[in-house]
Amino acid sequence: MGERPCVAVAFSGGRDSTALLHVVLRQAAASGLRVAALHVHHGLQPRADAWLAQLRRRCAGWARQGAPLEFDARRLPGQPGPGESVEAWARRGRYAALAEMANAAGCSLVLLAHHRRDQAETFLLQALRGGGAAGLSGMPATAMRDGLTWARPWLHLPREAIESYVRRHRLRFIDDASNDDPRYARNRLRLQVWPALTGAFTDAEACLVAAATRAQQEAACLVELAQADLADIEAGDGLLIDSWCRLSVARRANALRAWLRRRCGAGPAEPFLQRLLKELPAGAAPARWPGEGGELRRYRGVLRWWPEPASDRSEPHATPLRITSPGRYAVPSWQGVLHVLPVAQGGVALSCLAGAQLRPRAGGERFQRGARGVARSLKKQYQAAGLAAWERNAPLLYGEGGELVFVPGLGIDGRALAPEGVPQVMLRWEPTEGAPGATPGKP
Known part of the structure; x- marks a missing residue:
């Protein structure tokens, strides 16, 4: 591909991208740049194969004339799912393919x-x-995503200026008939609404773009405000509900949107957000709100997001472990890892773990917190430690003699603590996402 810097142009073959590629090629030779024309075949139009061949030939012709041009194309795999917007599916796939090619x-x-x-x-x-x-x-005019800079250099130009450039240079371009299909929202707007709007308001285009620019500035301010608020109302992976409630309603909504986007990877649907704004401050009892890909859980004044458990996980069962040295012991059947760490004191004797076993709760277990504590029912110890019901499903570790040694979330049973001078280890259970006892960000 050469050592010269490269700039990519998303090249659909339509009027606008053809004009942009032509402009970039005229500047590239003098600037010492390579140009990559990147085409995405969506597989949605009967003529898409012919368009791809046509664009490949055109770029090859420009390259033969001395243009520093390379051409690449990708066909999107699959198709939109049931009920999925074709436009959204195509847009998501298009940007992923462009990033791969760039x-x-x-x-x-x-x-x-x-x-x-x-x-x-x-x-x-x-x-x-x-x-x-x-x-x-x-x-945005520019954005950083997937390790790339995405730029729209013509975002300030009217369409008429591009049409004039195409006529002046006699550029041929693909006229996609799907642009006239009223099934797509943007086409309906362009064909039915836009002529009437600009007929009534001649400066509508410039005014709407000015409003978008102002909205960009306001959105940036809201992001900064959310970051400042979250610094005061977050604790680890949880949202402190009492602190959140001290914000104004508008700031609550803004902070909650940002927190959910951070935890779930996407912003909440507006009806779901409005429900949370109403129900979160209304009670202190444990509660759950199912969402896309998981659920929100409130427990002891803290809100957390729990991803959906893996659907192929088998029912956990008693699992023997032979622990003879410190290290990391993966337990696939429990979807987690037991970390065994050497310590000078406060641990369990390593010799007790050679025939250890992980087991699910059976009921009736008793656990002692600390060397001088009192053995109490495991349920009461969970309650005293503030562990929610869904955090109590991690495996219990039993020693070679059948004694309870370790409970995730509570620690080593006081009756199993090793005396000083005996080789001993500390234990830590790290569940994977969706595993029993998993708390996001909290091993």
Whole structure:
């Protein structure tokens, strides 16, 4: 591929991306740059194969004329799932494919041909979907994602300027008939709403883009406010509900959105958020709220997110462990790891663990906290330690003689503590996500 820096252009073959690629090629030779034209075949149009072949030939022709141009293409695998938006599926797959190709070409910059009208349309679509400041922000001029810089250099240009450039240079481009399909929301907006809107308000495009720019600034302020609030109301992986309730309602919503996005990987649906805003401050009893990919759980004033358990996990059962030295002991049947760490005191004698066994709770177990504690029912010890019901399903470790040695979340049973001078170890159970007794971020 050469040692020269490379810039990538997302090249659908339509008017806008054809014009952008042409502009970049004119500048690249003088700047000593390589250009990678990246095409994504969505597999949705009957003519998509012919378009791919056509674009490949065109780029090969420009390269023969001396353009520092490379061409690459990917076809998206699979198809949208039941009920999934075709537009959302295609967009997600398109960006993933572009990132893969850009990295393969050695590019750090990917250029996209969105223009001012695209931004105005995005603002309107987000408003019609009830979007907040983040949605109304539309498309950023630049963004860092997947280790790449994504840039939209024409976001300030009107569509007419690009059309004029295409005519002046007599560029041929693909005219995708699906752009006239009213099944897609953006097409309905473009074909049915936009002419009437600009007929009534001639400066609508510029005003909507100005509103999107203002929304970007406001969204950035909300992110900073959420970060400041979360610094005061988070404890590890949990949200302190009493501290959260001391915020104003608007700041509660803003902080909760940010916290859920951080914990779940996506922002909450608005109805779910409104339900939480109403129900979280209303009680202190343990409670659960199922969500996409897991559930929220409230226990003793702390809210935590629990990912969905693995669906293929078999029922855990008694599992023998031969522990003869410190180290890391993986237990696939329990989806976790037992860490055995050497200590000078406060541990269990290593000799007691040669015939150890992990077992599920059977009921009636008694546990002693500390050397001078009193053996009490395991249930009461869990309650005293503040462990929620769903944190009490980790395996119990029994010694070679059948005595209870270790309970995750509580520690080593006081009756099993080794005397001074005896080789001894400390134990720590680390469950994987979705395993019995797993708390996100809390081994």
